[in-house]
Amino acid sequence: MTSVSVLDELKKAQILELLEQGKRVDGRALDEPREIKIETNAIPKANGSARVFLGETEVICGVKIQPDRPFPDTGDRGLFICTAELLPLSHPTVETGPPQPHVIELARVVDRGIRESHMVDVSQLVIEKDKSVIGVFADNVVVDYDGNLFDACSYAATAALLTSTTPKWNWIDDKPTLVEGEETPLPISTIPVSVTMGKIGSHIIVDPNGDEWASMDARITITSDSDGNICALQKGGSDGFTQDEINQCGEISVRVGAKIREKLKEAQKGSQ
Amino acid sequence: MGGRDATMVLLDENGIRCDGRKVDETRRIMIKAGGLKNADGSAYIEFGDNKILVGVFGPRDVHPKHMSNTDTGILRVRYHMEPFSVGERKNPAPSRREIEISKVIKEALEPAVMLEKFPRTAVDVFIEVLQADGGTRCAALTAASVALADAGIPMRDMVAAVAAGKVADTVILDVNNEEDQAGQADMPIGYMPSLDKITLLQLDGVLTPEEYKKCVDVGVKGCKVVYELQKKALKDKYFGNGGD
Numbered sequence: 001m002t003s004v005s006v007l008d009e010l011k012k013a014q015i016l017e018l019l020e021q022g023k024r025v026d027g028r029a030l031d032e033p034r035e036i037k038i039e040t041n042a043i044p045k046a047n048g049s050a051r052v053f054l055g056e057t058e059v060i061c062g063v064k065i066q067p068d069r070p071f072p073d074t075g076d077r078g079l080f081i082c083t084a085e086l087l088p089l090s091h092p093t094v095e096t097g098p099p100q101p102h103v104i105e106l107a108r109v110v111d112r113g114i115r116e117s118h119m120v121d122v123s124q125l126v127i128e129k130d131k132s133v134i135g136v137f138a139d140n141v142v143v144d145y146d147g148n149l150f151d152a153c154s155y156a157a158t159a160a161l162l163t164s165t166t167p168k169w170n171w172i173d174d175k176p177t178l179v180e181g182e183e184t185p186l187p188i189s190t191i192p193v194s195v196t197m198g199k200i201g202s203h204i205i206v207d208p209n210g211d212e213w214a215s216m217d218a219r220i221t222i223t224s225d226s227d228g229n230i231c232a233l234q235k236g237g238s239d240g241f242t243q244d245e246i247n248q249c250g251e252i253s254v255r256v257g258a259k260i261r262e263k264l265k266e267a268q269k270g271s272q
Numbered sequence: 273m274g275g276r277d278a279t280m281v282l283l284d285e286n287g288i289r290c291d292g293r294k295v296d297e298t299r300r301i302m303i304k305a306g307g308l309k310n311a312d313g314s315a316y317i318e319f320g321d322n323k324i325l326v327g328v329f330g331p332r333d334v335h336p337k338h339m340s341n342t343d344t345g346i347l348r349v350r351y352h353m354e355p356f357s358v359g360e361r362k363n364p365a366p367s368r369r370e371i372e373i374s375k376v377i378k379e380a381l382e383p384a385v386m387l388e389k390f391p392r393t394a395v396d397v398f399i400e401v402l403q404a405d406g407g408t409r410c411a412a413l414t415a416a417s418v419a420l421a422d423a424g425i426p427m428r429d430m431v432a433a434v435a436a437g438k439v440a441d442t443v444i445l446d447v448n449n450e451e452d453q454a455g456q457a458d459m460p461i462g463y464m465p466s467l468d469k470i471t472l473l474q475l476d477g478v479l480t481p482e483e484y485k486k487c488v489d490v491g492v493k494g495c496k497v498v499y500e501l502q503k504k505a506l507k508d509k510y511f512g513n514g515g516d
Binding site for chain 1: 470
């Protein structure tokens with residue numbers, strides 16, 4: 001991040017030059033995401049899992065489901081927490097240690113998109129009101145980096161949740177007790193899909209790859225649900241959007257998101 | 273975080289909100305430019321019950337040195353809440369939420385500040401939330417723009433900010449704490465009126481595509497109201513009777 005090489009500058013210039021002609025470096029249409037590959041049940045020891053390739057970006061998400069104490073003000077609801085982490089093997093610039101602001105933002109945006117869609121119906125995840133609830137933890141690890149971690153992590157977490165089963169616990173002797181052999185699918189109410197768009201010059205592109213990501217002036221991540229409503233959004237980067245562009249991005253996210261939702265449904269079916 | 277409560281009356285049959293406002297009305301806003309002796313620029317804002325102080329230093333030398341950039345100046349923003357600013361004492365260490373908001377505000381201000389005029393230097397913006405009541409990031413961004421202008425840092429425009437949102441299936445302007453907790457959606461917007469550029473935009477809560485467009489529209493209109501108050505604060509300090 002501290003220095004920019006001549007090659008990077010040339011690449012950036014080439015990306016912009018191509019966009020002026022309506023083209024992208026990898027030949028995609030402006031509103032075309034990269035190929036999405038989803039492998040479910042990648043981690044059998046997890047309650048649900050997925051390995052997702054978005055182009056050459058690769059993310060693994062494992063879902064762990066276990067009894068937990070509820071938050072003091074929401075004793076009638078289970079917990080849902082989604083995280084994201086960049087592994088040091090994912091890119092030469094990633095260092096170990098406390099998470100950088102951009103990684104904290106990544107985790108929070110991915111969590112918010114899924115949480116605000118109310119995908120996981122936490123009202124059904126109560127073992128004993130105010131005492132014990134079921135916690136659902138979707139942890140993403142980035143294994144290989146080629147841009148747009150927001151969407152890759154979101155798809156991995158969503159696919160992992162769609163294929164998760166939850167054990168059953170009963171409240172016996174003031175503690176949650178596992179009931180063997182009563183696994184049920186996680187209660188799911190909608191399928192959120194995040195679509196991240198980059199702005200380079202005055203061009204809006206869907207799912208920027210690594211080179212495009214490094215050339216972006218600004219970005220916007222919009223999550224829509226199965227009803228085609230918008231449930232979360234985050235703008236980032238050092239430039240702004242006009243009101244028209246914001247409206248345009250909203251439309252693109254719902255339209256492109258609908259196609260990606262079909263892929264997620266296929267992955268869910270494939271695992272059953 | 274959850275907490276959506278349908279029992280509270282957020283909007284009565286006359287279209288009046290829980291704190292007596294109309295749907296398109298902001299809370300009381302008071303902005304004061306200057307006020308801090310040692311900062312190069314400063315501002316204080318009261319936005320409803322939010323009370324926020326912003327101090328700006330720079331352009332100045334960058335420490336640690338490796339953060340400096342030979343092509344441009346850098347902007348650093350710290351958004352921080354005092355332990356006493358909220359109902360239950362907040363741990364004074366920076367939370368993940370504060371780190372994210374610092375980043376989002378930084379990126380909202382960057383398009384406004386002509387950092388390229390000051391290579392190898394840093395402009396530091398310190399935001400201290402003394403009392404919080406919903407919408408702190410917007411109030412903080414609004415005050416930070418005024419503090420940067422007060423510091424005499426060249427700017428393309430000021431960023432004005434206010435949230436739009438949805439309560440009781442109605443799009444509203446300037447979401448307060450109760451509406452954020454019990455409402456259906458919250459969309460903070462930062463906007464540069466002279467350049468027609470949205471530089472901060474977030475959303476949580478479900479909106480139909482029509483409501484989404486309406487929220488952006490209502491928010492942008494609200495930002496234009498806030499913008500006038502920002503200009504007034506600077507005029508009061510620099511051209512007012514007797515000044516500050």
